[in-house]
Amino acid sequence: MELLQQIFTILINSIFAQNFVFIRFLALCSFVGMTTSMENSIGMGSAVTFVTVMASVISYALYYFILVRFGLEYLQTITFILTIAVFVQLVELYLKKAIPTLYRAMGIYLPLIATNCMILAVTLLNITEHYSLTMAIVFSLGASIGYTLALILLAGIRSKMRFNTIPKFLQGYPIIFITASFIAIAFLGLQGIAR
Amino acid sequence: MNNLKQIFLRGIFQDNPVLILMIGLCSVLAVSVTTINAIGMTAAYSFVLIGSELTISAIRNFIPKTLRIPIFIIVIGAFTTIIQLLVKAYSPSLDKSLGIFIPLIVVNCIIIGRVEAFSSKNNLIASLADSLGMSVGYGLVIVSIAFIRELLGSGTIFGIPVYPPFIKPMLIFVLPPGAFFIIGIEIAILNAINKKLSRNKGQ
Numbered sequence: 479m480e481l482l483q484q485i486f487t488i489l490i491n492s493i494f495a496q497n498f499v500f501i502r503f504l505a506l507c508s509f510v511g512m513t514t515s516m517e518n519s520i521g522m523g524s525a526v527t528f529v530t531v532m533a534s535v536i537s538y539a540l541y542y543f544i545l546v547r548f549g550l551e552y553l554q555t556i557t558f559i560l561t562i563a564v565f566v567q568l569v570e571l572y573l574k575k576a577i578p579t580l581y582r583a584m585g586i587y588l589p590l591i592a593t594n595c596m597i598l599a600v601t602l603l604n605i606t607e608h609y610s611l612t613m614a615i616v617f618s619l620g621a622s623i624g625y626t627l628a629l630i631l632l633a634g635i636r637s638k639m640r641f642n643t644i645p646k647f648l649q650g651y652p653i654i655f656i657t658a659s660f661i662a663i664a665f666l667g668l669q670g671i672a673r
Numbered sequence: 674m675n676n677l678k679q680i681f682l683r684g685i686f687q688d689n690p691v692l693i694l695m696i697g698l699c700s701v702l703a704v705s706v707t708t709i710n711a712i713g714m715t716a717a718y719s720f721v722l723i724g725s726e727l728t729i730s731a732i733r734n735f736i737p738k739t740l741r742i743p744i745f746i747i748v749i750g751a752f753t754t755i756i757q758l759l760v761k762a763y764s765p766s767l768d769k770s771l772g773i774f775i776p777l778i779v780v781n782c783i784i785i786g787r788v789e790a791f792s793s794k795n796n797l798i799a800s801l802a803d804s805l806g807m808s809v810g811y812g813l814v815i816v817s818i819a820f821i822r823e824l825l826g827s828g829t830i831f832g833i834p835v836y837p838p839f840i841k842p843m844l845i846f847v848l849p850p851g852a853f854f855i856i857g858i859e860i861a862i863l864n865a866i867n868k869k870l871s872r873n874k875g876q
């Protein structure tokens with residue numbers, strides 16, 4: 479029961495109260511770049527979800543079974559980023575050979591993911607917050623659901639915005655950030671939702 | 674000489690990494706709560722950028738083309754680890770407030786972008802000019818955002834309160850929405866300046 483409660487807290491916290499895009503400011507490059515259409519954001523969101531969960535399991539194992547055992551904790555940044563890069567490459571190769579339909583849907587997003595700062599942040603936070611493996615998986619799942627939610631929200635608003643007249647001064651990127659600012663206010667309201 | 678100056682200035686105006694190229698946004702928005710934090714972040718970031726650009730430029734003729742991205746990542750990761758350990762040892766308070774954003778310098782797209790696009794093709798001096806320009810461009814943006822947010826949001830400049838006691842600061846500007854709002858406005862202003870500059874040139 480205790481565990482269930484903890485899992486629920488982490489999940490709600492990482493999706494809403496500590497949303498990775500609006501509150502923690504991570505993965506903003508893809509947040510601005512990939513929200514041009516709804517399909518793009520759903521594709522990117524699912525690719526990121528898969529890679530984040532897998533990467534946090536792999537990096538968790540690497541950290542506790544290799545780095546800690548040999549006293550190499552200070553190498554965690556370098557190890558994790560290489561792990562993520564290699565893992566993304568492997569997934570891309572595998573999908574290309576084994577499941578071409580999925581590759582066509584997800585493939586173009588994969589190279590972008592290696593430098594998505596959210597994934598490295600999740601793997602590092604798993605270690606600094608001293609999560610157990612279960613909680614690390616829940617945390618990475620919550621983080622990527624929050625990320626996908628943010629992308630879908632912005633993509634929806636951007637598709638509506640196309641039919642509006644926007645002041646010349648704010649056309650292009652500025653209006654996107656100001657929209658994000660208003661969405662962030664909404665997320666700020668969810669701040670106290672979980673302890 | 675003129676050429677070097679141009680490379681340097683390009684990082685600040687036409688190719689400003691944050692406001693024009695829209696990369697490396699995460700740390701800019703997250704760290705710009707106080708001006709002191711922003712200056713610390715700029716220092717850490719410049720160290721990694723200048724160090725990796727110079728290293729890559731020095732060994733650029735020995736890097737096999739197919740292996741270049743992993744090599745870049747290792748070099749950038751090494752410099753990031755150095756600065757992470759230095760900050761942790763000498764300034765624990767800065768380490769606490771920058772938190773996860775120091776190790777995240779390694780995935781900052783600006784650095785790998787500049788290394789790939791510039792210093793793997795140019796000599797040491799040109800790379801130094803480029804990395805200095807990019808650092809100043811990044812620093813100007815992050816410090817100016819931090820200055821505005823600190824002034825409006827907590828009513829202080831470098832931690833010293835400046836408002837008379839009957840004026841309440843607007844807390845929303847130190848919270849996340851304020852950061853998005855101010856960067857939106859800054860992008861709009863820089864776009865307007867660049868448009869005006871190019872129009873003047875055209876006449």
